[in-house]
Amino acid sequence: MALINIKNPAERVSFREAVVRGLGSAQGLFFFESIQPLPNVYELLQADSLERNTAILGHLVGDEISADRLKAMIASAFDFPVPCVPVSGRIDALELFHGPSLAFKDFGARFMARCLAGFREAEGANTPMTILTATSGDTGAAVAHAYHGQPGIRAVILYPRGKISPLQEKLFCALGDNVTTFAVDSDFDRCQQLVKQAFDDPGLRDDLGLNSANSINIARLIAQTCYYFEAVAQKVRGLSEKESGALLHSLVFCVPSGNFGNVTAGLLARALGLSYKRVIAATNRNDTVPRFLASGNWDPRPTMATVTNAMDISQPNNFPRVQELGERLGLDLARILSACSISDEETREALRALYVDGYLADPHSALAWKALAGRLEPDERGMFLCTAHPAKFLEVIQDALEIEVPLPPALEAVKD
8 A cells, every 4th residue: 555644645665675774755644545445344354363463564554565574574573472360240341462572562662673684684774774763652662572682773762851761761761782762851842843853854864774664664553453352353353244243332441541653553453344342541640632622722831740650642643643543544533533742640540440350450450441331321331551561660560559560571671
């Protein structure tokens, strides 16, 4: 499928060019000019994960990557489990934190890294490449681990000083080698602005071979659509097509939302034919989108620090793609998409309630559960996305629950 620059639709590019460039002119995001639904969604949901993901991503990238090469890239990138765990009678948790950086960002970062490596290899490129990215926490670790040790590629990561958890920071600042990190005396929105500013400088962009691994890069975004299909596949495997359809039409996703890449991926899955009922975007006090959907006024306010720091974003960079899916590509966003804001105290209450029920969640995932549990209709089933391992947010969890959280090996290795 061809891609266009949302800000300048006359600028049409291939998938390869969109991945390599990252951003279009005038900081415009690349997105699909049109989206054709997958022809065989029920059959794909009954297939194994590798076959399904190859079909989904192959549908989006076309013949730019051979089926065999794409399958090998996916097998290498998504080499960790994605369990769907029952939490209550009608609510499940989709755990996306079992990759090397313990966050959902591993899906997009690892797939994008393999796309770039494949394009460079095919072209025999020997010029340097710099991956420049901003992070509010989890993206930094996912990008650092995806590119660490890759020859010819330097990863440079900007993050807001003092506004991510200490273990998050150590997970990507302790690697060294070709990974360089900068703490910025501001918030995530400023870090993101600096990345965009760099891309606006043609000389800088060309001399350094700049690319971005934020969710502004289309390769990261399309990789995330796969786990929405995986979530449904785990629920409908073995069901008839009629039974599968009935479950889908009652299914509500709830997504903890900061930069809105994750919600965009879910809506893209919907456009590809995964006909779940609706999706809730759950934000913290940085509630630009919930206010916009309620009033029609885009009014970003100064970013506020919260206990869900990875979502402390007032100007979500992916929201123009959400609007594209509605305005140009035909999704009925008024019916499918809603958004709400959850306070820090409500998030702490959610952590405690989930723990009493036997489930330990990180604050962002608990926030999503809170939003879903309060908005689920009697005839609906819910699934909230668990975006990070709880141990990455020890301070918040220990304060709310007064328990010790054991560290997984990836964090144990960098804690000191």
